[in-house]
Amino acid sequence: MTTHDLTPTPGQTIGPFFGYFNAAEQVHLPFEDGDHLVPPADDRAIQLTGTVFDGEGTPIPDAMIEIWQADEHGDIPKQDGSLIRDPFAFTGWGRGTTDNVGTYRFTTVQPGATDEGKAPFIHIVVFARGLLNKLHTRAYIPETEGLENDATLSALGDRAETLIAKRDGKRLIFDIHLQGNNETVFFSYPGMDYPKP
Amino acid sequence: MTSTNSPKLDPLATADSQETLNSEIQDISTTYEQRVKADPKQEETQPRLNYPPYRSSLLRHPTKDLHHTDPETIELHSPAFGHRDVHQLESDLTIQHNGEPLGERIVIRGRVLDGNGRPVRNQLIEVWQANASGRYIHKRDQHPAPIDPNFSGVGRAITGDDGTYEFTTIKPAPYPWKNHHNAWRPAHVHFSLFGTDFTQRMITQMYFPGDPLFALDPIYQSITDQKARDRLVATYDHSITSHEWNTGYRWDIILTGSQQTWMEEEDHDHS
Numbered sequence: 001m002t003t004h005d006l007t008p009t010p011g012q013t014i015g016p017f018f019g020y021f022n023a024a025e026q027v028h029l030p031f032e033d034g035d036h037l038v039p040p041a042d043d044r045a046i047q048l049t050g051t052v053f054d055g056e057g058t059p060i061p062d063a064m065i066e067i068w069q070a071d072e073h074g075d076i077p078k079q080d081g082s083l084i085r086d087p088f089a090f091t092g093w094g095r096g097t098t099d100n101v102g103t104y105r106f107t108t109v110q111p112g113a114t115d116e117g118k119a120p121f122i123h124i125v126v127f128a129r130g131l132l133n134k135l136h137t138r139a140y141i142p143e144t145e146g147l148e149n150d151a152t153l154s155a156l157g158d159r160a161e162t163l164i165a166k167r168d169g170k171r172l173i174f175d176i177h178l179q180g181n182n183e184t185v186f187f188s189y190p191g192m193d194y195p196k197p
Numbered sequence: 198m199t200s201t202n203s204p205k206l207d208p209l210a211t212a213d214s215q216e217t218l219n220s221e222i223q224d225i226s227t228t229y230e231q232r233v234k235a236d237p238k239q240e241e242t243q244p245r246l247n248y249p250p251y252r253s254s255l256l257r258h259p260t261k262d263l264h265h266t267d268p269e270t271i272e273l274h275s276p277a278f279g280h281r282d283v284h285q286l287e288s289d290l291t292i293q294h295n296g297e298p299l300g301e302r303i304v305i306r307g308r309v310l311d312g313n314g315r316p317v318r319n320q321l322i323e324v325w326q327a328n329a330s331g332r333y334i335h336k337r338d339q340h341p342a343p344i345d346p347n348f349s350g351v352g353r354a355i356t357g358d359d360g361t362y363e364f365t366t367i368k369p370a371p372y373p374w375k376n377h378h379n380a381w382r383p384a385h386v387h388f389s390l391f392g393t394d395f396t397q398r399m400i401t402q403m404y405f406p407g408d409p410l411f412a413l414d415p416i417y418q419s420i421t422d423q424k425a426r427d428r429l430v431a432t433y434d435h436s437i438t439s440h441e442w443n444t445g446y447r448w449d450i451i452l453t454g455s456q457q458t459w460m461e462e463e464d465h466d467h468s
């Protein structure tokens with residue numbers, strides 16, 4: 001490759017061996033407290049959870065999910081230290097994996113609006129064995145100001161429903177369907193050309 | 198949309214031969230090349246999400262068009278990483294245990310740039326890989342090749358001010374998998390990258406030049422364009438090879454263009 005070639009490098013699947021984390025050992029990408037952006041005992045703590053499904057509705061037990069979000073005031077974190085967490089510092093980024101029944105869980109805070117009247121969302125990236133490139137989506141927070149006239153959601157019509165998390169007490173539930181009738185809306189951004197075969 | 202009755206979803210489909218796979222791969226390739234010849238704008242630079250020769254992609258790809266949109270708010274920023282997160286020694290995968298790992302010691306060096314050619318500075322880069330026998334440290338890896346007690350196969354680094362990174366590791370071996378009968382992956386190192394915008398987040402695989410398994414591998418071939426596939430192949434670089442110690446490979450990584458920087462520059466122009 002020459003340095004003149006500025007075409008983006010292609011992605012590839014994360015494959016099956018991206019690792020796991022348990023009390024005894026950490027292997028590869030997952031890490032201790034990767035899915036705890038704040039400690040569960042934090043007064044502000046909520047849970048973002050959901051199940052990742054394939055096109056037959058079968059849960060996917062080998063997906064890796066990352067989230068990136070503003071803090072409860074809508075401020076965008078600039079703090080490093082996600083990999084070795086300081087429980088008093090909010091970095092806005094988390095990484096978790098789905099369990100044997102396809103469920104992921106993050107402990108985090110509910111993001112505030114980054115701009116007045118702007119519907120807040122948690123950005124989500126999905127990686128999985130069998131998924132040949134990353135997929136971006138957004139979990140919008142239910143019953144927040146700005147949802148009804150959000151331009152992106154309006155453009156999606158009925159499918160916008162797939163992007164709005166459901167509230168259950170201190171839980172926000174956001175299932176991800178890679179394929180099928182309830183297929184989640186995934187986004188592509190400028191410069192990223194997913195082929196359309 | 199694939200139906201449950203598709204023969205390709207039959208568990209016995211793993212009995213498909215390499216010849217069957219090769220002909221599926223060839224058919225897709227021929228169709229693609231004809232299409233690009235007729236209309237060069239159809240050139241593909243990323244893997245297909247729906248690539249039937251990679252059987253696991255059948256039920257795990259979206260069938261609806263992805264929604265093209267401009268990044269908003271947090272998407273124009275990325276999490277921050279630094280030496281608080283990553284120790285300098287984590288980029289050497291050969292010193293994580295008491296003894297020397299077995300295999301060919303290599304250095305992989307390169308730069309991470311955005312689509313405008315600007316270096317991606319002080320950002321996290323992670324790698325993971327099989328050992329010199331083609332075995333991962335992973336509960337799901339059942340390949341009967343030896344684990345190396347001196348090699349975990351995981352490394353991290355923070356890019357320099359000029360976007361450079363460097364890992365010292367062991368050249369991984371090919372390994373078998375269950376996509377079809379006698380399926381083998383070309384030797385590869387998995388890479389995970391962040392940019393300045395979270396929309397640039399990516400995970401990919403780096404390959405080694407001249408691997409005889411390239412033509413047979415549906416994951417590598419899911420990138421239908423040869424020029425694009427070549428972007429995942431490192432170059433042997435004798436200037437990275439060091440005397441009586443390691444061989445060297447160079448591999449640069451280009452992320453999609455940063456929208457954040459453009460916007461800041463535009464704002465600047467207008468102020």
Ligand SMILES: [Fe+2]
Pocket residue numbers: 015017327385387
């Ligand atoms: Fe691999």
